[in-house]
Amino acid sequence: MKMRRSNTDHVTLTIGEVAERAGLATSALRFYESRGLIRSNRNASGHRRYARGMLRRVAIIKVAQRIGIPLGEIADALSTLPEGRTPTASDWQRLSDAWRTGLNERIGTLTKLRDQLDGCIGCGCLSLESCPLRNPADVAAAAGPGARAFDPN
């Protein structure tokens, strides 16, 4: 029983519509806009109106987040696209290529950690000098997304 046809421009979406179709809250969309990840046009009365392409852009943001890319980097990446254009297939390929590398590193770090953990089964390990878990050679962090209070050590 939905009817919202008094919209002048039928190809635009309201913030509520984008939120529902993209699967996130309207507050998140406003937040992304404040961080420069997305943009919006306004109708006469100041309400946001989005083109269909925004759904793809938001989808890309969500995938990048699942990969573990912080919003700031996602914003940087998206800002390399020609002025606000909807990402094309080759845009997406370029972005995902870059992100795949980081993802592989994360997987590698976690896998190494698991292997070290496996190597420690019942060894009564965690010795000060010899335990690889306690003396990680890879200082590079396995940290996922989220707050790390500036020092990911």
Place this chain on the structure above:
Amino acid sequence: MKMRRSNTDHVTLTIGEVAERAGLATSALRFYESRGLIRSNRNASGHRRYARGMLRRVAIIKVAQRIGIPLGEIADALSTLPEGRTPTASDWQRLSDAWRTGLNERIGTLTKLRDQLDGCIGCGCLSLESCPLRNPADVAAAAGPGARAFDPN
């Protein structure tokens, strides 16, 4: 040129010593104590004194963190140990067994994500209906440690 031998009890460590040997800040140790992850004895003037075993306990906390276990869960796990005892080899085995499972899940989630990403190279994907990246079957999150503001969707 270090000399600190006026300590009555030579087998205890000050908070500064634990911090240095464990590789974290004194503020972090106090914070862990406030969260119930570690305990301390106090000397006559109220300064913290730790037994050697604390180093192993802190090492376990650090490994668990690398695995991606939030401090709250680490605290729960450690609290299953008999009253404040230094974790033994079998304690460690039990704890790491539980944590390994979560670690493997995380690795699995990220690996699946990477494979989906690989399957999308140049496909111009992210289609509303058919893209597995856009419609992840596994609602379970790939989220690492860190703030997720209560809704890990």
Place this chain on the structure above:
DNA sequence: CCTTGACTTAAAGTTAACTTTAATAATTAC
């Protein structure tokens, strides 16, 4: 016309895991 419901903004709150600050006390070094 009036009531919902969706929209607007700025500002403050949330969570995790700490750090920083401030003001003071105890130790250690010389």
Place this chain on the structure above:
DNA sequence: GTAATTATTAAAGTTAACTTTAAGTCAAGG
């Protein structure tokens, strides 16, 4: 004996990624 470290506490600040709240505007239905 005094200066420099190191310690103590409580409270506030930090970062990320949002959400919630407050106070009000706009749109659609009856």
